Amino acid sequence: MPPRNPSIPEPYAGRIARVRGAMGGRRLDAYLVFDRMDQIWLTGFTGEDGGVLVTRRQVVLLTDGRFAETADLEAPFARKVLRKKRGPEATARELKRCRAARVGFDPSHMDVKTFGELRKLARPAKLEPVSGLITAMRQIKDAGEIAAIRRAIRVAENAFVRVQKWLKPGRTEREVAARLVYEMQRLGAQGASFEPIVAYGATSSLPHYEPSDRVISADCGVLVDWGARVDWYVSDLTRMLWPGSIPRRFATVYRIVKEAQERAIAVIAPGIKAGAVDRVAREHIRKSGYGKQFTHSLGHGFGLDVHERPGLRKKSDERLEPGMVVTVEPGIYLPGVGGIRIEDDVLVTETGHEVLSSLSKDLP
Ligand code: ZN
Ligand code: ZN
Numbered sequence: 001m002p003p004r005n006p007s008i009p010e011p012y013a014g015r016i017a018r019v020r021g022a023m024g025g026r027r028l029d030a031y032l033v034f035d036r037m038d039q040i041w042l043t044g045f046t047g048e049d050g051g052v053l054v055t056r057r058q059v060v061l062l063t064d065g066r067f068a069e070t071a072d073l074e075a076p077f078a079r080k081v082l083r084k085k086r087g088p089e090a091t092a093r094e095l096k097r098c099r100a101a102r103v104g105f106d107p108s109h110m111d112v113k114t115f116g117e118l119r120k121l122a123r124p125a126k127l128e129p130v131s132g133l134i135t136a137m138r139q140i141k142d143a144g145e146i147a148a149i150r151r152a153i154r155v156a157e158n159a160f161v162r163v164q165k166w167l168k169p170g171r172t173e174r175e176v177a178a179r180l181v182y183e184m185q186r187l188g189a190q191g192a193s194f195e196p197i198v199a200y201g202a203t204s205s206l207p208h209y210e211p212s213d214r215v216i217s218a219d220c221g222v223l224v225d226w227g228a229r230v231d232w233y234v235s236d237l238t239r240m241l242w243p244g245s246i247p248r249r250f251a252t253v254y255r256i257v258k259e260a261q262e263r264a265i266a267v268i269a270p271g272i273k274a275g276a277v278d279r280v281a282r283e284h285i286r287k288s289g290y291g292k293q294f295t296h297s298l299g300h301g302f303g304l305d306v307h308e309r310p311g312l313r314k315k316s317d318e319r320l321e322p323g324m325v326v327t328v329e330p331g332i333y334l335p336g337v338g339g340i341r342i343e344d345d346v347l348v349t350e351t352g353h354e355v356l357s358s359l360s361k362d363l364p
Pocket of ligand 1: 226237238265
């Protein structure tokens with residue numbers, strides 16, 4: 001028989017302690033987690049239907065019968081509450097049982113309907129919105145998380161190299177996207193971290209294009225934005241593929257984007273503002289005459305989610321810290337002609353940065 005309350009293993013013990021520390025500072029008796037990735041980060045429990053209630057003494061998993069065994073295997077230290085129906089009744093009952101008076105939750109992970117119902121059912125407990133408590137903690141990755149991100153990058157890169165060899169004129173965008181996902185899974189990914197973007201020719205000027213049955217020919221480039229999920233952590237990369245020769249105009253634009261990216265990566269270090277990194281790339285593209293064609297921010301943090309904090313955005317005052325992992329992905333988009341984007345994954349280290357991705361950016 002396993003012990004009833006095994007002690008909490010690392011890294012979860014440390015993370016739960018930090019959440020309890022933050023609860024103390026806000027005079028909260030409990031904190032409710034309804035985001036699946038927050039739940040995985042905090043407890044290791046991957047069940048889809050779940051919630052976590054952290055009190056000063058206990059960690060309670062709110063889930064249903066389908067995930068009972070998973071919960072025992074992944075988070076044996078937690079008290080498990082199997083709810084019989086959807087809705088906040090079981091959550092409210094647990095709040096009463098632990099006599100919580102002030103209960104924090106992240107308003108970006110609770111819909112208005114649930115909030116309304118839970119607020120009534122949980123009385124006299126008071127629900128207190130606390131934005132981004134775990135989100136802020138998750139932006140600094142520990143060694144285990146960085147190792148998982150490295151694996152997710154390797155898998156995505158190796159899959160890309162295989163697709164590059166397989167690609168020839170006549171394939172469609174959708175085939176390329178499907179092949180990428182297939183190769184990533186064969187290499188050990190749970191799946192793609194998001195639906196790959198495969199945009200051929202003029203469609204590559206649309207930053208969030210969806211692959212279609214458009215046939216790829218030798219006279220244009222293909223923008224591929226993809227990533228793998230490995231051990232729950234993701235990668236996010238963009239490269240251009242050139243099935244034929246590169247039109248001269250694209251070669252020039254490609255060089256500008258690559259220089260902008262290299263300059264931005266070069267300044268990444270602890271203490272620099274996220275906005276300053278964005279501006280380095282933006283300035284270079286503006287001076288090269290394409291300022292209006294760089295239409296999105298420079299990059300974003302990632303980890304369990306594809307988009308996490310910090311955002312490398314023009315106006316961000318957030319300062320980079322060791323352990324943050326961000327994408328650096330400048331682009332130039334010429335409507336009706338095509339777009340160029342290059343995206344790499346960069347770790348902020350104690351002394352500067354390390355580019356975690358390693359696929360070549362040289363033109364063929
Ligand atoms: Zn991307
Ligand atoms: Zn990205």
